[in-house]
Amino acid sequence: MITCEGLVKIYKADDLEVVALQGLNLSVKPGEMMAIIGNSGSGKSTLLNILGGLDRPSAGQVQVGPWNLLKVSDDDLVKYKRDTVGFIWQNNARNLLPFLTALENVEMPMMFSGKLDRAYAKQLLEWVGLKDRMHNKLQQLSGGEQQRVAIAISLSNRPQLLLADEPTGSVDSRTSDIIMDIFRKFNRELGLTIVIVTHDLSLAGKVDRVVAIRDGLTSTEFIKRNPNLDHSQPLGGQTPEEAHEAFVVVDRVGRLQIPKEYLSALAIGDKATMEFDGDKIVITKPKSLEEDETA
Numbered sequence: 249m250i251t252c253e254g255l256v257k258i259y260k261a262d263d264l265e266v267v268a269l270q271g272l273n274l275s276v277k278p279g280e281m282m283a284i285i286g287n288s289g290s291g292k293s294t295l296l297n298i299l300g301g302l303d304r305p306s307a308g309q310v311q312v313g314p315w316n317l318l319k320v321s322d323d324d325l326v327k328y329k330r331d332t333v334g335f336i337w338q339n340n341a342r343n344l345l346p347f348l349t350a351l352e353n354v355e356m357p358m359m360f361s362g363k364l365d366r367a368y369a370k371q372l373l374e375w376v377g378l379k380d381r382m383h384n385k386l387q388q389l390s391g392g393e394q395q396r397v398a399i400a401i402s403l404s405n406r407p408q409l410l411l412a413d414e415p416t417g418s419v420d421s422r423t424s425d426i427i428m429d430i431f432r433k434f435n436r437e438l439g440l441t442i443v444i445v446t447h448d449l450s451l452a453g454k455v456d457r458v459v460a461i462r463d464g465l466t467s468t469e470f471i472k473r474n475p476n477l478d479h480s481q482p483l484g485g486q487t488p489e490e491a492h493e494a495f496v497v498v499d500r501v502g503r504l505q506i507p508k509e510y511l512s513a514l515a516i517g518d519k520a521t522m523e524f525d526g527d528k529i530v531i532t533k534p535k536s537l538e539e540d541e542t543a
């Protein structure tokens with residue numbers, strides 16, 4: 249569904265350049281429900297905005313289904329945003345209208361794209377557990393309920409891909425569990441591909457795969473230990489390490505990222521010695537640094 253190769257995003261402000269993504273690789277299969285985790289400033293939102301067609305990449309490759317998002321024309325990008333992708337933000341005020349009912353809010357994007365389908369709008373609200381509240385105005389709903397309306401809206405045009413930026417960032421842990429269960433239901437029953445961006449490690453146990461981003465690059469990948477695990481059983485509170493098997497990401501040309509804490513523990517600066525030891529590769533501080541530097 250998604251392939252990013254060597255994805256680069258540079259923001260230019262006055263004379264300053266910020267390299268938010270520096271050659272990121274990522275691949276997401278159709279029907280996968282995965283999370284991208286990283287610290288503040290690691291490039292998560294930048295990646296999601298590019299995948300959602302809200303921002304253009306600077307270089308590299310980014311393909312979502314049949315769409316090449318580096319080369320797509322502005323007109324096609326509008327079609328892509330309308331038909332292929334659904335978006336959920338942490339701050340749902342961005343796509344909700346408080347003076348309309350939940351149902352009217354879900355119908356609004358359908359009207360914009362000329363495909364009003366009231367039965368489907370009602371079905372979506374029922375799926376997110378708001379059957380009895382669909383005629384309430386948004387301002388009469390709680391924050392968690394509004395977030396569920398936002399999920400229904402994001403699916404109103406039947407996208408194949410759902411992108412969620414910190415979807416549980418401003419709700420309590422019970423509501424967070426409800427939202428993750430709703431995502432899982434849509435993933436299973438509609439085959440929806442879901443990419444969730446978060447810095448909340450407790451969401452990790454609820455997805456099939458977690459990709460960690462560090463400094464604009466994918467660094468580590470966590471894959472669920474038992475993919476057949478019943479997803480309806482809450483795994484909340486588990487860290488990626490507990491619920492998943494961890495792998496370091498090795499890109500197509502053999503590059504990998506060594507965690508900063510490992511490098512500083514061994515006082516490795518900009519050079520290291522690498523030895524192949526039959527069945528492992530050993531990375532150590534250079535034995536003869538001076539020799540190395542004069543070479």
Ligand SMILES: Nc1ncnc2c1ncn2[C@@H]1O[C@H](COP(=O)(O)OP(=O)(O)OP(=O)(O)O)[C@@H](O)[C@H]1O
Pocket residue numbers: 259260261266267268286287288289290291292293294295447
């Ligand atoms: N529009 C912009 N102009 C300039 N720099 C930007 C812009 N958007 C993001 N950046 C910079 O790019 C880097 C990555 O930002 P990004 O928002 O993608 O990180 P993030 O991982 O989503 O962080 P957070 O969790 O805090 O939202 C940061 O250094 C940020 O300051």
